[in-house]
Amino acid sequence: MPHRVALVVNPTAGKGAGRARGAETLRLLTEAGHEVLDVSGTTYAQARAQAEAAVADGVDTVVVVGGDGLVHLGVNLCAGTDTHLAVVAAGTGNDFARNLGLPVGDPVAAVRLVGLDATRRIDLGRMCTPAGDGAWFGGVLGAGFDAIVNDRASRMRWPRGQMRYNLALLRELPVFRPIPYVIELDGERIETKAMLVAVANTTSFGGGMRVCPDADVTDGLFDVLILREISIPAFLRVFPSVYSGTHVNHPAVEIRRARTVRLEATGIRSQADGEPFGALPLAVEVVPRALSVVVPEVTP
Numbered sequence: 001m002p003h004r005v006a007l008v009v010n011p012t013a014g015k016g017a018g019r020a021r022g023a024e025t026l027r028l029l030t031e032a033g034h035e036v037l038d039v040s041g042t043t044y045a046q047a048r049a050q051a052e053a054a055v056a057d058g059v060d061t062v063v064v065v066g067g068d069g070l071v072h073l074g075v076n077l078c079a080g081t082d083t084h085l086a087v088v089a090a091g092t093g094n095d096f097a098r099n100l101g102l103p104v105g106d107p108v109a110a111v112r113l114v115g116l117d118a119t120r121r122i123d124l125g126r127m128c129t130p131a132g133d134g135a136w137f138g139g140v141l142g143a144g145f146d147a148i149v150n151d152r153a154s155r156m157r158w159p160r161g162q163m164r165y166n167l168a169l170l171r172e173l174p175v176f177r178p179i180p181y182v183i184e185l186d187g188e189r190i191e192t193k194a195m196l197v198a199v200a201n202t203t204s205f206g207g208g209m210r211v212c213p214d215a216d217v218t219d220g221l222f223d224v225l226i227l228r229e230i231s232i233p234a235f236l237r238v239f240p241s242v243y244s245g246t247h248v249n250h251p252a253v254e255i256r257r258a259r260t261v262r263l264e265a266t267g268i269r270s271q272a273d274g275e276p277f278g279a280l281p282l283a284v285e286v287v288p289r290a291l292s293v294v295v296p297e298v299t300p
């Protein structure tokens, strides 16, 4: 079925590969008979404003070409509506696409899905500051060491891609101190020092770090990881096991399930889907079935 499509391309995604992937996606969508409105911008803010207007105008589907940052934009455009989100994964990490079994680095396969009309409704996270500033996220919200590294990486101009995060991590690690948190899980209050707290809708972030390997996007619950205070050498030893998800067996790791989470810590910022969000405190809730995603197969 031909769709009315709003296309958002991040030309900087995947170390600059996004531009070519975007041009290919535009050509493929047009050839497939879809009516395409290219709402890409020279900045994230411009793309967002143009895409919001297209969604308000009633497009059927938003197609994002980029990494998890562009998925984050798409999630915020389509959340709570019947507009479908299609992902042409062309970023560095592509955690969202991998978690949902979507094609990665393959615009032909991703565009084919748009015409097949197979969609799946998934849960989203909704985060809110005390001032009432809110946003949605599809993947993982982190507030701790991950957000500090993410913050530093986003201020660095070089190198690009995954190496930037590795370098930021090496710079932050020696000066990092465990953070005193107040965490509320469905109203249960936990006071603890921890290295990071991650509120997960999907399983992974940061390019394959399977922080909450059993997270399920349709269970109406977050998986919440608390990595309690450990020494920096112990942190370095446990860190690689996050890629296989076996870190969950470490005694300092606790994973809990909750519908609502409140996070409080002084001077700590958050990141969601790899994009910086506000400082703590934050209130977070899961909103079941808030997003319709274009997928390879129909699921109820």
Ligand SMILES: Nc1ncnc2c1ncn2[C@@H]1O[C@H](COP(=O)(O)OP(=O)(O)OP(=O)(O)O)[C@@H](O)[C@H]1O
Residues within 6 Å of the ligand: 009, 010, 011, 012, 013, 014, 015, 041, 042, 043, 044, 047, 065, 066, 067, 068, 069, 070, 071, 090, 091, 092, 093, 094, 161, 162, 274, 275
């Ligand atoms: N023209 C643009 N349109 C959209 N986003 C842009 C644009 N220029 C720069 N960006 C930035 O790209 C980031 C998102 O990148 P994305 O996740 O799509 O790709 P990536 O290669 O995986 O990036 P990263 O390695 O930074 O995670 C956002 O933080 C956004 O501010």
